[in-house]
Amino acid sequence: MLDAFKGFIKEKDATKEKYIPFYCRWVANCYAHCQKELVLSLDAGQKRDFLQYMAKTHEEWQVKQAEMALRLYSFYLAALPAQTSFPVAKGEYVKEWETLEPKMREMLRLKQRSYSTEKTYVGWLRAFKGMFQKTAPAELAPSNIQTFLSHLAVEKRISASTQNQALNALVFLFRHVLDREIGKDLDSVRADQKKRLPVVMTPTEVQGVFDRLSGINLLMAKLIYGCGLRITECLGLRIKDVDLEQCILIVRSGKGDKDRRTVLPVSLKDSLKVHIESVRSLYDADRKNSVAGVFLPGALERKYPKAGSEWGWFWLFPGKDLSVDPRSQVVRRHHVHPASLQKAFKNAVMASQVTRQASVHTLRHSFATHLLERGYDIRTIQELLGHSNVQTTMIYTHVAKKNILGVLSPLDQL
Numbered sequence: 001m002l003d004a005f006k007g008f009i010k011e012k013d014a015t016k017e018k019y020i021p022f023y024c025r026w027v028a029n030c031y032a033h034c035q036k037e038l039v040l041s042l043d044a045g046q047k048r049d050f051l052q053y054m055a056k057t058h059e060e061w062q063v064k065q066a067e068m069a070l071r072l073y074s075f076y077l078a079a080l081p082a083q084t085s086f087p088v089a090k091g092e093y094v095k096e097w098e099t100l101e102p103k104m105r106e107m108l109r110l111k112q113r114s115y116s117t118e119k120t121y122v123g124w125l126r127a128f129k130g131m132f133q134k135t136a137p138a139e140l141a142p143s144n145i146q147t148f149l150s151h152l153a154v155e156k157r158i159s160a161s162t163q164n165q166a167l168n169a170l171v172f173l174f175r176h177v178l179d180r181e182i183g184k185d186l187d188s189v190r191a192d193q194k195k196r197l198p199v200v201m202t203p204t205e206v207q208g209v210f211d212r213l214s215g216i217n218l219l220m221a222k223l224i225y226g227c228g229l230r231i232t233e234c235l236g237l238r239i240k241d242v243d244l245e246q247c248i249l250i251v252r253s254g255k256g257d258k259d260r261r262t263v264l265p266v267s268l269k270d271s272l273k274v275h276i277e278s279v280r281s282l283y284d285a286d287r288k289n290s291v292a293g294v295f296l297p298g299a300l301e302r303k304y305p306k307a308g309s310e311w312g313w314f315w316l317f318p319g320k321d322l323s324v325d326p327r328s329q330v331v332r333r334h335h336v337h338p339a340s341l342q343k344a345f346k347n348a349v350m351a352s353q354v355t356r357q358a359s360v361h362t363l364r365h366s367f368a369t370h371l372l373e374r375g376y377d378i379r380t381i382q383e384l385l386g387h388s389n390v391q392t393t394m395i396y397t398h399v400a401k402k403n404i405l406g407v408l409s410p411l412d413q414l
Helices: 002-012 017-034 044-055 060-079 094-098 100-110 115-132 142-156 160-177 203-210 215-227 231-235 266-288 338-351 360-373 378-385 390-398
Strands: 248-251 260-263 318-324 331-335
Touching: 002 017, 002 060, 017 044, 017 060, 044 060, 060 142, 094 100, 100 115, 100 160, 115 142, 115 160, 142 160, 203 215, 203 338, 203 360, 215 231, 215 248, 215 260, 215 266, 215 338, 215 360, 231 338, 260 378, 266 318, 338 360, 360 378, 360 390, 378 390
Parallel strands: none
Antiparallel strands: 248 260, 318 331
């Protein structure tokens, strides 16, 4: 059985060949500890007991290696043809599965998740359905999640962040749609994300990109760099969020549904005044043509039905054309689509011959790094970026080109 498992690992290239004997060793030890035959699947509790027992006498990295080996072995067993199978008609549970998608959308909206989150979670539900459509939704177990995530890691080779995104979607499905708490039954399936340094451009490179942008794309790019915004935060700005007198920008419902204040560049005041005047003419035209008010977050649209038609709630960067709200099906004006800025920024990066894989989000990384290089306090930068943990902000200390820590090398003291 273990020889076949070795072949499976080699075929899937799941780990380096030198580690394969250790993977088999941990699987054998676990099954011996649980007194189970290798052809049987272990439940989450049995695996957890073995790993806790193993942690008493082994290093942490060995326990993690054993954990991954057991996860792979469970996927290997699930991929084997069953000894005794009872074929189920493919369409037998179609109706039951079809009811899950509208229920999931309803719960996501009840929990006030964003539309992009809704699309992503429903996408993972459909992928999950594709693998387990022969199983009744009521019979789904945490082991099905384990198998699905192992399939994504081994077969699809998706990144750790995407695996965790899929896990979050399926946990939401179990808890809020199937009304089942999985708790400890879902054993260690969250993938460890590798720490990557952010891509940062120099001030000269930033200016070079700006020189190749124009119009509203230039203003949005400058605002993202000058305020440290995410692209969705920039596009979601309302007229009332801009305080030109105090040079403050209010970011509402940012990542984690948090509000924050950040600095508004003085150099953008004149450009923003001109831009807001042009937006006002578009707003007046919408009111004249009785266009429905803009989208309002949460339950504000029900609480204040006319607020969406007020000037303060109008988008700072409205789209040129009206569009259909995907949730309410109301024809209204939405903000600029992110793809327009992303495409223009990509072309500007290529034209300026920046060799880094820079995206619009690189401007936010550059904002934080350049503030660090100018000696600003890390806690201040944390607040401006809206990070919950200062450790997240500390990553920029690794890419700052200047010695911001004030450390003097002992070589320089000789």
